[in-house]
Amino acid sequence: MRVVTGSEMRDLDQWTMQDFGMPGEMLMENAGRAAAGRMLTRLTLDERVIVLCGSGNNGGDGFVIARCLYEAGICPEVWLIPEENRLSGEAKFHYGLLLQCGIQVNSVQAGGKRCEDVIAAADVVIDAMLGTGVSGELREPYASLVAACNETAARVEAVDIPSGLPADEGVMWHTAVQADFTVVLAAYKESSFLPRTAPFYGEIEVVSIGLPPGTYDLLKYERRLWQRVDVQTTLPVRSAEDYKSTYGKGLIVGGSETMPGAPLLAGEAALKSGTGLLTLALPASFTSAAASRLPEAMLQPFSEGVRLSADVTKFDAAACGPGLGRDEAAAHLVQHLIYKTDGVLILDADALHILRPSELKSRRKPTVLTPHAGELAALTGLSVEEVLQAPFQTSFNFATAYGVYVVMKGAHTITSTPDGRQFVNPTGNAVLARGGTGDVLTGMVLAFTMSHTTLDAAVANAVYLHGAAADALAVTVPPHAVKTSDVISALPLAFQSVESTD
Numbered sequence: 001m002r003v004v005t006g007s008e009m010r011d012l013d014q015w016t017m018q019d020f021g022m023p024g025e026m027l028m029e030n031a032g033r034a035a036a037g038r039m040l041t042r043l044t045l046d047e048r049v050i051v052l053c054g055s056g057n058n059g060g061d062g063f064v065i066a067r068c069l070y071e072a073g074i075c076p077e078v079w080l081i082p083e084e085n086r087l088s089g090e091a092k093f094h095y096g097l098l099l100q101c102g103i104q105v106n107s108v109q110a111g112g113k114r115c116e117d118v119i120a121a122a123d124v125v126i127d128a129m130l131g132t133g134v135s136g137e138l139r140e141p142y143a144s145l146v147a148a149c150n151e152t153a154a155r156v157e158a159v160d161i162p163s164g165l166p167a168d169e170g171v172m173w174h175t176a177v178q179a180d181f182t183v184v185l186a187a188y189k190e191s192s193f194l195p196r197t198a199p200f201y202g203e204i205e206v207v208s209i210g211l212p213p214g215t216y217d218l219l220k221y222e223r224r225l226w227q228r229v230d231v232q233t234t235l236p237v238r239s240a241e242d243y244k245s246t247y248g249k250g251l252i253v254g255g256s257e258t259m260p261g262a263p264l265l266a267g268e269a270a271l272k273s274g275t276g277l278l279t280l281a282l283p284a285s286f287t288s289a290a291a292s293r294l295p296e297a298m299l300q301p302f303s304e305g306v307r308l309s310a311d312v313t314k315f316d317a318a319a320c321g322p323g324l325g326r327d328e329a330a331a332h333l334v335q336h337l338i339y340k341t342d343g344v345l346i347l348d349a350d351a352l353h354i355l356r357p358s359e360l361k362s363r364r365k366p367t368v369l370t371p372h373a374g375e376l377a378a379l380t381g382l383s384v385e386e387v388l389q390a391p392f393q394t395s396f397n398f399a400t401a402y403g404v405y406v407v408m409k410g411a412h413t414i415t416s417t418p419d420g421r422q423f424v425n426p427t428g429n430a431v432l433a434r435g436g437t438g439d440v441l442t443g444m445v446l447a448f449t450m451s452h453t454t455l456d457a458a459v460a461n462a463v464y465l466h467g468a469a470a471d472a473l474a475v476t477v478p479p480h481a482v483k484t485s486d487v488i489s490a491l492p493l494a495f496q497s498v499e500s501t502d
């Protein structure tokens with residue numbers, strides 16, 4: 001399932017109409033009919049339904065939806081917001097069809113009965129006022145109608161995007177319809193996944209509108225949701241013939257006086273995600289505690305402060321950062337790993353604060369960075385607010401500029417590849433908002449990079465299953481009554497959730 005910007009969606013529509021030859025009226029019929037189909041699954045014949053139609057193509061979808069509901073035996077009250085003569089193109093065409101069906105259309109501009117009062121008395125409001133074409137502060141009467149939608153007790157179902165909300169990240173906006181459901185047309189919009197805008201969508205359903213096969217390949221960059229089916233088709237199957245070395249030799253480097261547990265969490269997660277041979281490099285004073293907590297791991301105590309005595313070229317993958325600290329010795333260690341590691345290198349937590357980004361360009365093997373917004377801000381020199389306003393662009397820019405994978409952690413973690421593709425993760429919940437869950441992810445990424453055929457799948461699957469473990473936990477335990485190691489304990493449930501056939 002793709003995630004697009006507003007202008008990418010317009011390009012897709014244009015290609016479909018101009019190059020593929022599908023008339024715009026047909027595309028709008030497909031869109032409206034598909035949206036109505038979803039809405040009809042919730043509608044009952046006794047509900048009072050109002051359809052609010054704007055002046056653009058989103059309003060055009062509304063006309064189609066009204067006609068489809070009529071076909072299904074529901075008589076919605078349709079309201080046209082602009083003057084009739086403002087309608088053009090496909091929207092005007094479908095307005096005409098609606099009138100031909102004998103359906104009466106009320107006019108907001110005509111005065112008389114107030115649309116706001118009808119919204120207040122409705123059971124269901126279908127919001128087809130504004131879609132991806134919105135720009136700037138809402139003008140009247142849209143602003144008042146959006147406010148009325150947000151005050152009514154009715155169920156609010158938005159078409160494509162809640163009116164007022166931008167499709168893209170990084171756009172200034174003021175107010176929007178708070179939808180209960182949004183039937184998104186063809187592809188997710190970026191704003192479906194941003195912390196401030198996502199809640200306005202309510203529950204999202206994406207419907208197909210008949211774009212021809214291969215249309216998305218015409219877009220310059222692939223940006224999509226990483227779904228259960230992606231995990232199912234890429235998760236390696238373990239075989240009886242495997243050896244302990246089949247899944248690689250992994251190294252985790254971390255820990256300091258104040259944060260001894262972080263590398264242990266990463267190590268336990270790596271072991272519980274399939275790593276056959278794991279070495280933990282950590283301060284000498286913790287090795288006995290580590291040995292009793294993780295007897296499966298080999299231990300490599302730091303010598304002379306934070307010097308790594310292990311030959312890092314012998315490992316298939318290394319992860320560095322959890323609990324490491326940020327002093328000069330730690331910075332040297334990160335630098336050493338950047339230059340000497342001969343396999344995949346995963347950098348997390350403190351390592352992200354002390355690395356010099358320019359050195360990443362010297363890596364000849366893949367590098368994976370797993371920052372949260374604050375760490376990505378530190379890496380890019382932007383403020384946290386700037387990163388959160390444009391996480392897609394910020395992580396894309398960093399990943400492509402430095403040739404690394406960037407896993408930007410958040411409610412919807414975004415994985416960016418060095419060649420500019422992006423995968424949005426759908427799993428996870430408030431359980432993950434606690435210390436140490438990032439260390440767990442680091443361990444999982446380490447394990448998966450050594451077991452998967454492609455690095456894209458390794459990273460995206462680790463993120464997916466990390467979230468799925470939290471989702472499995474949340475089914476049985478309240479999110480406040482959880483500690484981070486419970487997420488590791490729930491990993492078998494996460495693996496089961498993708499392996500089951502239902």
Ligand SMILES: NC(=O)C1=CN([C@@H]2O[C@H](COP(=O)(O)OP(=O)(O)OC[C@H]3O[C@@H](n4cnc5c(N)ncnc54)[C@H](O)[C@@H]3O)[C@@H](O)[C@H]2O)[C@@H](O)CC1
Binds near residue numbers: 059161
């Ligand atoms: N062929 C296509 O392009 C298709 C488009 N579709 C629908 O069309 C939508 C996009 O259509 P449009 O590009 O026509 O745009 P919209 O329908 O989202 O809005 C454009 C209209 O909104 C007005 N407007 C913009 N900003 C405003 C503001 N701040 N305050 C008040 N009015 C404002 C503009 O004057 C214009 O009349 C999609 O979201 C989707 O619902 C679908 O029908 C599928 C096919």
Ligand SMILES: [K+]
Binds near residue numbers: 128131
């Ligand atoms: K809308």
